[in-house]
Amino acid sequence: GAVVSQHPSWVICKSGTSVKIECRSLDFQATTMFWYRQFPKQSLMLMATSNEGSKATYEQGVEKDKFLINHASLTLSTLTVTSAHPEDSSFYICSARNSSTNEKLFFGSGTQLSVL
Amino acid sequence: GQQLNQSPQSMFIQEGEDVSMNCTSSSIFNTWLWYKQDPGEGPVLLIALYKAGELTSNGRLTAQFGITRKDSFLNISASIPSDVGIYFCAGQKGGKLIFGQGTELSVKP
Numbered sequence: 001g002a003v004v005s006q007h008p009s010w011v012i013c014k015s016g017t018s019v020k021i022e023c024r025s026l027d028f029q030a031t032t033m034f035w036y037r038q039f040p041k042q043s044l045m046l047m048a049t050s051n052e053g054s055k056a057t058y059e060q061g062v063e064k065d066k067f068l069i070n071h072a073s074l075t076l077s078t079l080t081v082t083s084a085h086p087e088d089s090s091f092y093i094c095s096a097r098n099s100s101t102n103e104k105l106f107f108g109s110g111t112q113l114s115v116l
Numbered sequence: 117g118q119q120l121n122q123s124p125q126s127m128f129i130q131e132g133e134d135v136s137m138n139c140t141s142s143s144i145f146n147t148w149l150w151y152k153q154d155p156g157e158g159p160v161l162l163i164a165l166y167k168a169g170e171l172t173s174n175g176r177l178t179a180q181f182g183i184t185r186k187d188s189f190l191n192i193s194a195s196i197p198s199d200v201g202i203y204f205c206a207g208q209k210g211g212k213l214i215f216g217q218g219t220e221l222s223v224k225p
Contacts, residue, residue, distance in 0.1 A: 006158070032211060043204065043215045044159070093158045097211070104149075105213065107158035 003027060004096050006108030013084055014116055021079045021111045023094030029074035030096035034105070035067075038091040050077040074099070084115040122205050122216030129195055130224050137203060137219040138189040145207030145214075148181050148188040153202045153218075162203075163190070195223050 003026040013019050023033055031052045036044040048069055049057040056069035068080040077096075081088055093110045122139045129135060139148070147166055151159035163174050165181035165188060172179055178191045192199055200223050205216040 004158075009156075034212070041218075041220075043217045044213075046212060046214070049212065091156075095158075095213075104161055104164060107151075107160070110156065110158045112156065 004094065004106045004108045006094055006111055008111060009109065010112040012114045012116065015085055016083055019081045019084055019113060021092055023077045023096065023108050025075045025096045028098040029100065031074060031099040033071060033077040033094055033096045035069065035079050036093045036095070038093060044093060081113065086115045089113055089115045120205055120207055120214055120216035122219055124219055125217065126220040128222045128224065131195060131197060133195055135192040135195055135221060136189060138187065139205035139216045140187040141207055144185040145209050147208040149206045149208060150179050150190045151204045151206060153204060159204055197223050197225050199223050
C-alpha cells in the first residue's frame with residue numbers, strides 16, 4: 001500500500017535554532033499534504049495544508065512565519081520550525097493523498113521534536 | 117470551529133471484552149474515519165465510512181456512520197492485548213480531517 005515517509009523520527013535541538021522535517025510520498029504523487037501537531041495525550045490538530053507549487057494554507061492561530069512549509073515537488077513537503085522554543089516541543093505528523101486516485105489519506109510515522 | 121466530541125476518554129477492560137466508543141459533531145461530514153495510534157507513531161486507518169447509515173466491519177471492528185452524518189461509533193469485539201492504543205475518530209470535509217480527542221484503550225490480559 002501507499003507509504004508516507006517522515007524524517008527525522010525524533011530531533012532534539014537548542015532553543016533558537018531551526019528544524020526541518022521532511023514528508024515524502026514514496027510510491028505516489030501528492031499535490032496536497034497536510035501537517036498536524038499533537039501534544040501528549042491530545043488530539044491531532046491540523047496546522048496547515050501544503051500545496052505543491054503554491055503557498056501553504058495555514059489554520060487559524062498558526063504562525064506562517066514560524067512554521068515554514070515548502071512543497072517543491074509532488075512527493076516532498078517540508079516543515080521548518082524556525083527559531084524553535086520549548087513550547088514548540090511536540091509530535092508533528094504529516095499526511096498525504098494520492099493525487100491520481102484521490103483515495104484515503106496516509107500518515108507519516110511522525111517526528112518528535114524536543115526543544116531544550 | 118468544528119469539533120468532534122469523542123467518548124469515553126479512556127477505557128480499562130479485560131481481555132475478551134467488547135468495547136464501544138463514539139463521536140458526535142455539531143457539523144455534518146462527508147466521510148467519517150476511525151484511526152488507531154500507537155505511541156510514537158502516526159495514526160493508522162481502521163475503517164472509513166462514506167454513506168449515512170453505513171455499517172462497516174473490519175475483522176473484529178465494526179463502525180457505523182450516523183444517519184444525520186453527525187455521529188459515528190466504533191465497536192471492538194473480543195478485545196486482545198494488541199488492541200491497546202489510542203483510537204481517534206475523524207471527520208473529513210474538503211480534504212481536511214478534523215480529529216476527535218481520542219479514546220485511550222487499555223486491555224488487561
